[in-house]
Amino acid sequence: MQDPITVSSIATISSLGFKREDVWNSYSNEKHCLSEQEVLNKLIPVSKLPKSLDNSVLNLRASHPKYRNLDRTVLLGILVARKAVEKAEWDASAEFGINMGSSRGATELFEKYLFQYRNSNRASVFTSPTTTLGNISSWIAHDLGSKGPNISHSITCSSALHALLNGVAWLRSGMADRFLIGGTEAPLTPFTIAQMQALKIYSPFAGAEYPCKALDLEKEVNSMVLGEGAGVACLELGITKNTLAIVEGVGYATELLSHGTSLSANAKCIQDSMSMALKDIDASSIDCIVMHAPGTIKGDMAEYKAIEAIFGKDLPALTSNKWKVGHTFGASGILSLDMAIMMIKHQHFFKVPYLNRTSEPARLNRILINAVGFGGNAVSVVIKAI
Template sequence: MTQPITITSIASISSLGINTEDIWANYQHSNHLLKEVTFDGKNTWVSSLSESEKSEINALRNSNSRYSNLDDSVLYGIFSARRAVVNAGWAENDNFGINIGSSRGATGLFEKYHKEYLQKGTTAVLTSPTTTLGNISSWIAHDLKTKGPNISHSITCSSALHAILNGVAWIRSGMTKKFLVGGSEAPLTSFTIAQMRALKIYAKEDKSDYPCRALDLSKAQNSMVLGEGAGVACLEYGILKRSLAIIEGIGFATEPLEHNISLSTDARCLQDSMLMALEKLNPKEVDVIVMHAPGTIKGDNAEFTAIQQIFGNSTPALTTNKWKVGHTFGASGILSLELAVLMLQHQQFIGVPFMKFNPPQKINRVLINAVGFGGNAVSILLKNTQN
């Protein structure tokens, strides 16, 4: 029998924290981790790193002269990757692959250099090498001294889960037994916020208890809030003592575009990706779905409709973490995966506080969804290692 591929470690940095204990503790309370800051003179809800987390990143930046010119998205990735590899017990110079996705890449540096170009008509020497998309994976490979392949990609908001697809494919091919996968995003910049406002999907300036109403299907206005962070998981062949969860199924799909950001009302791409991930498994065997649910009216409703189409009357318990940590674009899928792993480990369902839910008595399988601009979807089915 073919051995499964398992997650042997996962590490992240976001408003939730940087270690598993703090992250799980933050999931235990019903408060969101969003705050109001000013962008272009407007109060704006965001989910940003804490001051202590920023200090950790600054320490990393100052630890190596070559790191001083790197974008935050790269440093978030390096920081998370170091911790993931240590937790997995991988040795320096191990032959493992790396695939870290990002929707926007080096957003902060790109905007900085472009502004300088408009003002001066020239640009800095390191503009191109520090803003290229391959920056994240290549610098992580440099930092970890791995001899395996390193890949970068951008597939909008499903980038991190696409990295998992790639890692699984490489391991299944027999070309490697270990792969480091994930996503990193540092999108809290004026231009990026302005782009989301132009789409009319960003949360308004209000004093609601929950500015991001992700999964609330009765909301009257869009409520997406951007967050920053990164997450990295270690994938390995076989079930090991340190395995946290089994990757039981993977699914992916794309639907024809009717508009640049279109998603059909029943999210056909998500239906297809969920069906592929389930394969021959009875949908009733899934206990929880961690939804993409970005907090937009159309996006949340389309995904819910897709789930109903697949699961019918046996719809699992539904949840999302974007009401708490915001939408971290290309990193969002790995943070959702981390939540799924934690629920499997602790056998505790983490719901959305302003929604009614019926928690499952036991959590054996969790399905994670991600979908992005362009109608591309990924679904990952995780199974408890104890069953």
């Protein structure tokens, strides 16, 4: 019998906080962690780091000359990677793989350097490679001093859970004994926000009680809110004293494109990814599903219909963290995994406060997590308590 693949530690940074107790406290109340930002002379809801954590990012940038020209996505990734490796008690000099996902990559620097180029017809010497996607995992590997393979990729909003898939594949193949996986995103820039507004999916509800109505299937207006954040999990073979949860099932699927952001009405890709993840697991044993549920009308409903197609009328408890922390694009899957691990650890269900249709589970032993990105790239992961 194969050793199980386990999560030895997880670290995240977002508007929820950075310290584990701060993240727990943020999840444990019914207040969202969204704020407001002025874009083109208009206030919009966003999910950004608290000032104290923003200072941590600035301090990291100033800590070494080589870090001064790195994008915010990279700096967020370094912060969480350091903490995760420390909590897992991994020897940084030992060999372990790294796979970091990001939907947009170096958004802040790309926009900055493009603006400079358009105004001067000259490109900054720092433009490349700091705007390449590969520099995320490379700088994390440099910071940790690791000697294993390091991979960066973008599979839109399911990027972090695709990193988990890759980690599982490397561990199962015998090519690695440990793998650090995660995602990082810093999309709160004018051009990125304008893109979401152009798609007519961005929330117009600045100042509302709940600017993002993720999982509200009766909403009549799209309410997606962008957020920044990062997360990293340490995966390894076998159960250790640090094990937080077992990765029991993984699944993935892709839909045929009808347009760049397409997702079928019944989210066939999510149905297929959940079916694969549940291949050797009784669906009735799933106690909770952490949905992707970005707060869009079509996206939320399609995922809900996909869950109905797999589970029938007897659905597990459903939840999402997008109403509280916004949509962190490529990092969203790792934040959902963190939420699931916290629920299992504390045996406490984090409900969506404005919904009444889902009952709280009596136990939290198995949780399924979904992520899906533009273009119908879905990943589903089942984690189990030790």
